[in-house]
Amino acid sequence: MDKIRSRSSARVTEPRQGAQAIRRALSVLRILAAGRENGVPLAEVVQVTGLTRPTVHRIVHVLIEEGIVERHDRTGRYAIGNQVPELALARPRPSPLLVAAGPSLRRASAEIGDTLFLTVRTGNDTLCVDRRIGAYPIQVLSIEVGARRPLGVSSAGVAILAALPAPDARKIVTANEKRFEGYRTDVATVLGEITAARRLGYGMREIGLVQGTKSISTWIKTPDGRPAAAMTVSAVRTRLGPRREQEVAEILLRETRAIEQAIRASA
């Protein structure tokens, strides 16, 4: 581990010590969260976190005893346990972002007709928090609410990274290096996509995570200038030619501004 002193951007009080084990447990949890209901095999957690197997094993089993993690008997995979949603109930139900974005998502979805996603950043991951299905008969539904992927592998992730200060983005991308393999991409490619997104004003992937799909993402910023989320349209590639890409991007950018306004209003 490296001792980082100060960041050029906002917060300066980052590195607090005396809780290595807790931090490790949390990074394990985040990997498990990426596995959703199916969970993740121990070996993969070891691989991705870079911790040793005994350590991961110990952490995971303590968390099982505590009800935070479950182990699927049949597959032996580890997954987020039911105590996590129970803890989550402590918070008021709909997040301010979802409230602020609701009307815009409805409008954009009606207007565009393809599947719309709202994705937030959580640590080094993107997390899909809302999805609206459009009227067009062919819809890209592969990504579900709750889906979690390393920042950088989806157009939403690229958009969010593009909206971050370059050094921060770079740091996240390199931190995710190990996890990129599973998505057939790498640090250089992602950095290239980020640069392209900055130039374009929105994130775009000709080759979506699903074969034959294309995605366009805009970034949504909080009043302090930090990216809060991304709004994404995914569709079969043939439906998003250059002309329509332009059209869709304009709608997304318009609604993005509306959401940013709504956030400001609610704060």
Add this chain to the structure above:
Amino acid sequence: MDKIRSRSSARVTEPRQGAQAIRRALSVLRILAAGRENGVPLAEVVQVTGLTRPTVHRIVHVLIEEGIVERHDRTGRYAIGNQVPELALARPRPSPLLVAAGPSLRRASAEIGDTLFLTVRTGNDTLCVDRRIGAYPIQVLSIEVGARRPLGVSSAGVAILAALPAPDARKIVTANEKRFEGYRTDVATVLGEITAARRLGYGMREIGLVQGTKSISTWIKTPDGRPAAAMTVSAVRTRLGPRREQEVAEILLRETRAIEQAIRASA
């Protein structure tokens, strides 16, 4: 800490070591969860967990850095952070219990007309996971979905304790001793209520948590005989005289059996 070897009931593999810090962090989290949106002052966490202040302080602040806990600027209280619901999204949305209980809650609510609660046990707490408002114009709405209290202070808690093996119940009650003060009760009173509930077949509190209310709770068991939840009716005391208590209890017991059947069917 004591070294428990074996339990008379089910699980025998309980005490795994090498993760004190993680367990402590989790017990802190559970206390914070009880504080809901408002959170809990540090001193209270210290008092209830029995940990030292430096330790709690360290844990809480690491969790803040990780996004698991938030500190409300104005009050200085600590609360569950937004990363917890994000992790929770990894699990499929409606819990099997909620699905199984849904129709029964609807029926019972329509029939009784007073507020109905579904409460689960989570560790040493009860957690309200569903609430149905009845048709009668005066409703007891003080307990909200997500509300968390020490097992023993509500009629639902008493019901769940009554359904547990006596030694387990006793252990939980003594573990909660410190927290009872805040609810104007104590170990002896709670143990008495549990015994009474076992005799009656359902839990009952003449003096509810809210002045002038009365509650009746039945316990719901999983196929293996462990209590999974409690179903509760709360109403102003005058509306629950001896005759109607009897009536309501019978409806609850009937629907309880229906839920138990539904759980068996879904397993």
Add this chain to the structure above:
DNA sequence: GCGTTGTTGTCCATATTATGGACAAAATAC
């Protein structure tokens, strides 16, 4: 059946990490 490979699980000596007593600084009450 019996090696082979790829998992997961366990042990324990050791160094690293988390601990908590004591002290300090805010915030709040008086």
Add this chain to the structure above:
DNA sequence: GTATTTTGTCCATAATATGGACAACAACGC
């Protein structure tokens, strides 16, 4: 203004978490 309560920090020390090495088990091939 001082007293009191609450939160925050330090650091020497002991207890805790660590990970190398080994073991058990499962899945596959033949």
